[in-house]
Amino acid sequence: MTDRITLAHGSGGKAMQKLIEEMFIKYFSNATLVQQEDQARLPLSLFNITGETLAYSTDSFVVDPIFFPGGDIGKLAVYGTANDVAMSGAKPLFLSSAFILEEGLLLSDLEKIVASMAKAASEADIKIVTGDTKVVPKGAADKLFINTSGLGAIPTQIHWGADKIQAGDKIIVSGTLGDHGATILNLREDLGLEGQLTSDCQHLYPLVEALLPISGVRCLRDATRGGVNAVMHEFMSSSGCGFELDEDALPLTPAVRGICELLGLDAINFANEGKLVAIVAEQDAEQALQAMKQTAGGKEAAIIGYANTANQITIKNPFGGSRWLDLPNSEPMPRIC
């Protein structure tokens, strides 16, 4: 049974110390983490602070299955939290990472996930500086859950926020919608579309960096659970503005369009893990769109609508009709992220 996680791996003794050293320290190694104090010690000079405000966020990840085309729970845990930090304008710099492991989890699966986290973090120049490991008995959790929290510093001149949105502003999405949600749905419902669907799980800071110089940017948000629709409702609640979307303008891959037609679902409610919604003043919208299109991860960016003074969200169909976009009580699927 040495190829599987045992309760001893979480109990504060030798077995846990060995797991920490041979798995987490080995893959995540950096000067802060190897000190193995109970807390990371981060000199403010490491933040390259040009501003005086930190961005701080957390997410837990419980996605099922833990491996999927385009990613795994580890890559998701790194970029999911990094993206939440980045939406403030901050470059994500430091992450914490805490594992809840089910007794019996294959050590080889854990190692694949930890290696994937290390690769994702390294590619985004993010350091995992503190962590925690818990093990629960078989049946008390499903395989593994990962929590990450993250830190960055917001540049002085950036004050983005949903409360800044004004009527007339344009809505830009950074690429095709619903890829992550459709990928997980296909695996879980066995729809047989493997090979055509890939999660969009990716780091969004490069797109944020491209938008930093554009003064008309009001706010950004990554469209995860609940999709673009949930973001529009959050923006309506914070700004008091309504929004009109153009169904024809929504960028969708043929496979996602297919899965939606097959199941009668709406891609605008599907989760993304590498797409952001930007609200930009009308006069700067084209510049923002071009900046995104010239950045990796933003080639298929599109203007999909605009803010107005109505207190509702509507979507125009290609035949000239229009319908209200309600926020569903829930998404069709649990454990999407």
Place this chain on the structure above:
Amino acid sequence: MTDRITLAHGSGGKAMQKLIEEMFIKYFSNATLVQQEDQARLPLSLFNITGETLAYSTDSFVVDPIFFPGGDIGKLAVYGTANDVAMSGAKPLFLSSAFILEEGLLLSDLEKIVASMAKAASEADIKIVTGDTKVVPKGAADKLFINTSGLGAIPTQIHWGADKIQAGDKIIVSGTLGDHGATILNLREDLGLEGQLTSDCQHLYPLVEALLPISGVRCLRDATRGGVNAVMHEFMSSSGCGFELDEDALPLTPAVRGICELLGLDAINFANEGKLVAIVAEQDAEQALQAMKQTAGGKEAAIIGYANTANQITIKNPFGGSRWLDLPNSEPMPRIC
């Protein structure tokens, strides 16, 4: 079923928004959290920085049962992470809090736990500034797991670390040992000692603050999973020093002493949730001990041994004998915290 958590509560739609507003925002309310951005925005001025280094830590909490004498999983989640931050000398200021909820969890249980977190945070002047909620289907987790991460700023003049320990330094514990571990063990094994055992779950920063002015303090660590024994082994590994402990000097309540004799276990391996180990230069040890004794949570502080040049940890018994203290491969119990 509206009195229980459903999958809809975690799916990014209306039900989740309602839970966030009526539970988390209601109890944790503060100016940062109510903005409901995807990240907390923390001006550095809020850190009251006298130093230039942040302390940053995380822990997940999976304790079973979720309610116990002296606390619950929520109080544990607040003070557990706050204490890890505090051991650096930093006052814990901000926490993130992320919930993984099992479908079917009673909303009344969740509310009790959230209220307990709010009370614990408020009493320690800590703000919960960002969070996350996930729901997994019944059977994919056991009731609820909570992750917290925490931030504070380390005062300029403080540079504590296990690598500073020198032979001759004294080992001080802040009070009776093993209370949390014995309390959970009693509940789980139905030993019938209710009424005599209470978890020591508490905020340790007041003790830390009392130690800040004492120049001979080398390092602090809270003795959680693995107990004081695990801390001594970590200190040995970081400092190269060995330690000799005096069994007669270990502060134990009669109930913990009884449970150890009953089961043939060693309280030095039991988890604490409100006790720290301080290593202090010999000439300042008495001053440190008195400072702790005069602070709430430190009345039963005791010097329990000293550092030496041997590369081993030994414990002297009252009859003059001495034995090696090995680090067990694992603690007797999973899900202690």
